[in-house]
Amino acid sequence: MTDFIQHLASEKRHSPRTCDSYQRDLQRLAAWLVEQNHTQWRAVGGYDLRRYVANLSRQGLSGRSIARHLSAIRRFYQYLLRERLATDNPALDIRPPKSSRRLPGVADVDQLNYLLDATPDDPLEVRDRCMFELMYSSGLRLAELASLDLNAVDRKSGEARVAGKGDKTRILPVGRKALEAIAQWLPIRAELAPQTETALFVSRRGDRLSHRSIQARLSRWGVVKGADQKLHPHMLRHSFASHMLESSGDLRAVQELLGHADIATTQVYTHLDFQHLARVYDQSHPRARRRSPRDNGDQNSGQKGSE
The missing domain is CATH 1.10.443.10 (Intergrase catalytic core)
Structure with a gap:
């Protein structure tokens, strides 16, 4: 894992903040895998990572945060494949849970x-x-x-x-x-x-x-x-x-x-x-504005009179 972070910094020229983010995400995964009695990266499969994603979701992480975790894991396994330290990339087919897209806050x-x-x-x-x-x-x-x-x-x-x-x-x-x-x-x-x-x-x-x-x-x-x-x-x-x-x-x-x-x-x-x-449309367009009860009453009385 340390070699991978150095690879990101030196060969891929990622910023220190990006490298720190990758390292935190992978350390969190490593700690969970140790709890599950995994001792080698090559032994981790798709089933394990789906359980890990479910665990992150139960802890309250958003779909966007989990997607970031999965991105770090995929990149890490690409590196392991290159170094022949793994035989496949178990994170390729894992998708994060969907979360509602929050619109950014805007000041007036x-x-x-x-x-x-x-x-x-x-x-x-x-x-x-x-x-x-x-x-x-x-x-x-x-x-x-x-x-x-x-x-x-x-x-x-x-x-x-x-x-x-x-x-x-x-x-x-x-x-x-x-x-x-x-x-x-x-x-x-x-x-x-x-x-x-x-x-x-x-x-x-x-x-x-x-x-x-x-x-x-x-x-x-x-x-x-x-x-x-x-x-x-x-x-x-x-x-x-x-x-x-x-x-x-x-x-x-x-x-x-x-x-x-x-x-x-x-x-x-x-x-x-x-x-x-x-x-603006709802407040301004004559065919879009909601009529008040009084308006409706006036309209109805006018109809009765014409009948």
Whole structure:
């Protein structure tokens, strides 16, 4: 298992976070197999893995989480086959249980404007607002924001170079408000960070801000500035996508901006957009509005009179 993780890191060039995720999933499987008195990977069969999936489901894991586990197991057995440490891949025909697809949470445009227009109370809040402006402006993932370096944002052209999943680089537009927020943050950053630090966003100690710290600061901003829902990084990305789609209707453009390899991933936002349109339709279209009992009574009385 250790050799497999090293293979992912060195040959497949997966990120440390991805490797850690694979390792946790496989260690969980290994612990369960030991409880079932299995001592060799080659002895594990499809029946065993179906029992394992059932066990994960009983523990409350969603279908999506179980699918991630199965993906790690399939990749691991591909490696074992290559190394001739197994004779088949028992996970190939195992399917995770279906789970309902949750639509991503989206913040209202007016609320986001209110929160982003709030005045920072200290230097670190200047940094926080800058991060959130940039995330909402360009639809960044949490990992993409955390990995930004100083030279990643070209303020003259209003563009940012972002390293997405699989180390795929894309160039994204940066809005005027986000550029203004960066200009306010950079003098403060210069006082905190040593010259050797390349990160755009740093902690009070001057080192690169961690994922957990960004999540905590966004949640704090929402509480302090009076948000009516819990804020998290994915909400800003989802809000960016939904608001862009509502305004433009261009699914392909939103796909490119988000860095989705498959447009099917982006299509979830069409459901959000349709929900918005359906509400507007129900409230506005004369043939769609539900009539009140009084309306029905007036209609019925009119019919009786004409008869």
